[in-house]
Structures are given as structure tokens and as C-alpha cells.
Amino acid sequence: SAVISQKPSRDICQRGTSLTIQCQVDSQVTMMFWYRQQPGQSLTLIATANQGSEATYESGFVIDKFPISRPNLTFSTLTVSNMSPEDSSIYLCSVRDEVRASYGYTFGSGTRLTVV
Amino acid sequence: GENVEQHPSTLSVQEGDSAVIKCTYSDSASNYFPWYKQELGKRPQLIIDIRSNVGEKKDQRIAVTLNKTAKHFSLHITETQPEDSAVYFCAASRGGLTFGKGTHLIIQP
Numbered sequence: 001s002a003v004i005s006q007k008p009s010r011d012i013c014q015r016g017t018s019l020t021i022q023c024q025v026d027s028q029v030t031m032m033f034w035y036r037q038q039p040g041q042s043l044t045l046i047a048t049a050n051q052g053s054e055a056t057y058e059s060g061f062v063i064d065k066f067p068i069s070r071p072n073l074t075f076s077t078l079t080v081s082n083m084s085p086e087d088s089s090i091y092l093c094s095v096r097d098e099v100r101a102s103y104g105y106t107f108g109s110g111t112r113l114t115v116v
Numbered sequence: 117g118e119n120v121e122q123h124p125s126t127l128s129v130q131e132g133d134s135a136v137i138k139c140t141y142s143d144s145a146s147n148y149f150p151w152y153k154q155e156l157g158k159r160p161q162l163i164i165d166i167r168s169n170v171g172e173k174k175d176q177r178i179a180v181t182l183n184k185t186a187k188h189f190s191l192h193i194t195e196t197q198p199e200d201s202a203v204y205f206c207a208a209s210r211g212g213l214t215f216g217k218g219t220h221l222i223i224q225p
Contacts, residue, residue: 033212042205043160045212058212059117092159094213105150105213107159 001097002027006108013083013115020079021111023093028073033094033105034066043092049076083115118143120208122216130224135196137219139206140188146208149182149189154203154218163204164191196223 003026013019023032034046047055047068055068069077080087093108119142129135141149147168152160166173166180166189173180177196182189193200201223207213 031211035213042215042217043213045214048212104162104165105209106162109159 001104001106002029002095004093004095004106004108006093006111008111009109010112011114013113015084015115017083018079018081019083019113020077021091021093023076023078023108025074025095029095030073031096032070032076033096034068034076034078035092035094035107037090037092037110039089046078046091080113083113085115088113088115118146118208118210118214120206120214120216122206122219124219125217126220126222128222128224129196131196131198133196135191135193135200135221137191137204137206137221138188139190139208139216140186141208141214142187143208143210144184144187145210146214148209149180150207150209150213151178151180151191152205152207152215154205160205193221196221198223198225 005024007022032049035043036046037043045058046061047057049055049068049070051070051073065081067079090110090112092110094105097104122139150165151163153163154160164175164178164180166182177194179192203218203220205218206216
């Protein structure tokens, strides 16, 4: 399956600031996904990032708060803007394995964000 | 959009017994149903998945069944072991994944 490098692994940020999270994949993939996992909860899809077009955001998430870049088929960034303590979560990127027939989804190791 | 319900939220079984976790989904267009295991502080790991054109799939002690008509799918773990203790998530997809709320599986020695 695809190997994803995600960074930073963790960060502590001041409220009102922004943090950009990077994901690098070792193979070209059409779709990359960004998820949020709040403490003790499940994963929620934030947006789908396609190369060459604007990201598609899920209900409850907006581009001004979570701008996403997808400059090529192996890389994407998610920015968490104007942070508040409610943004403290783990953020994960994910790709769909386009080689295996079962189309498994692989996750990065996550970015643990604490906003103080 | 898709909505995935998962039950139970916590499941405690004796080592060696079987565990069953059930999920229902709402969007009939969903065509891929993975199960993930997440240990504390780690990323979710895919343990088994099934596509909508298949009714059952098995991989050693783990099996998944899918009933498209009823829109539900289940995870079955047999001969449970202490290392099976973790949080398990079901998900449904026709693009990105919509996750259930998770089941905390506890294997009692």
C-alpha cells in the first residue's frame, strides 16, 4: 500500500494563529482526503483534495477555515486558520490505494494539534 | 450525505470467545466498506474490507458480512486474543470515508 509521510507530528499553537500540515505520498494518487479526529471520537472527513481543482468540503467545513492545496499527485497541505481551542484534534491525511483492487485507504500518522 | 451507525459502543468478551460489531449505512450509492482498528495513540489500520458486489469475506480470524438490501454490515472476530483489544471503526464510501462512532473492544483474560 501507499506510504504517507505527514508532518508535523504534533504542535502546540497559540489561538488566532494558523498551522499548515503537509502530506507526502510515495506514489501518485488521484484523490487525497483530510480527516479530523477529536479527542476520544471518531474520524470526520473534512475535504477531498484533487490535483488541479479546488478541494471539495464536507458539510460543516469551509475553505476559509481549512484551506487546502494540492499542487501535484503526491503532495497536499491542510491549513488550520485562526485557531481556537476547539480546533485541538488529530488531523490525518489519507489516500486511496489505486493499485490494489480492493481500493484500500491508507492513513498518515496524524498531526496532534493543541491550541492554547 | 452518508450516515453510518455503529453498535455497540463498548464490547467486552472473554478471551477465546467471538466478538461481533454491527454497522448500518444510509446511502445506497456507497460501494466500499472497510473496517479499521485503532490502538491508543496510533493511526487507524485497515483490517478487512468488502465491496458492494460481495456478501462475505474472511481473513483468518476476521470476517465481514454485507447485506446491501438491509444496508448493514458486520465484523466478526473469532478466537479473540488480548491483542485484539482496541477501538474498531466501520466506514462506508463512495469517495471519502464516513465513519461510525467506533466500538471499544475489551478482551478479558
